[in-house]
């Protein structure tokens with residue numbers, strides 16, 4: 001999808017706000033209006049059918065569009081609300097490692113050692129509150145040639161799905177502020193906590209010129225054993241895969257998953273890179 005603005009409503013961020021920083025992504029059109037308009041139209045039709053006494057038709061009209069809405073909220077790579085990147089184009093044996101939920105003194109230094117040992121580069125989707133607690137770790141991630149990206153300020157995984165535009169904006173901006181205060185560039189990418197979106201998220205990202213990033217390989221490493229998580233992840237390793245890994249939460253098991261995935265990449269001739277922006281499939 002072309003990320004360039006296509007209409008007069010796609011204005012550049014104004015100076016003096018967090019969105020006024022030099023983000024590498026231009027604002028893009030988002031699809032919220034079209035999808036939600038259809039969804040609301042079906043709800044209105046349902047009430048009209050109820051009023052006419054057509055109960056079965058009303059029930060069908062009321063619920064028929066809900067699976068679409070649910071899929072776009074719950075599906076990390078679903079694109080009904082706007083652009084989401086979940087892989088990148090490459091002819092090489094390359095993958096993009098994305099590491100969520102840090103920084104954390106219990107795990108980040110170990111993960112950085114592992115990445116260095118494999119000459120691997122990664123993008124760390126950090127939590128803003130964690131960056132404020134450990135700015136030195138965030139700076140160290142960048143110093144070693146990795147990238148920081150935005151994973152919200154407080155990682156409200158239980159309530160992010162219900163956040164309105166103002167709260168979403170605060171979650172995004174507070175995390176960006178923490179990253180910038182740690183000395184890193186303003187992030188270009190956002191990842192929703194546990195990958196659950198709200199219909200209001202894309203407009204907030206569009207205003208800030210940020211892109212939502214999902215993944216193509218994940219291991220549920222917070223839920224499954226290390227063995228099972230690694231098996232699931234390596235099954236998804238292929239050129240252009242975006243791999244979801246985890247840092248933080250004082251969980252050293254998460255670093256063990258990173259270690260075994262890096263070993264697998266080395267054995268199978270894959271490199272871990274940060275791909276160029278124009279290679280992303282959105």
Ligand SMILES: [Zn+2]
Pocket residue numbers: 100101151155192193194
């Ligand atoms: Zn997370």
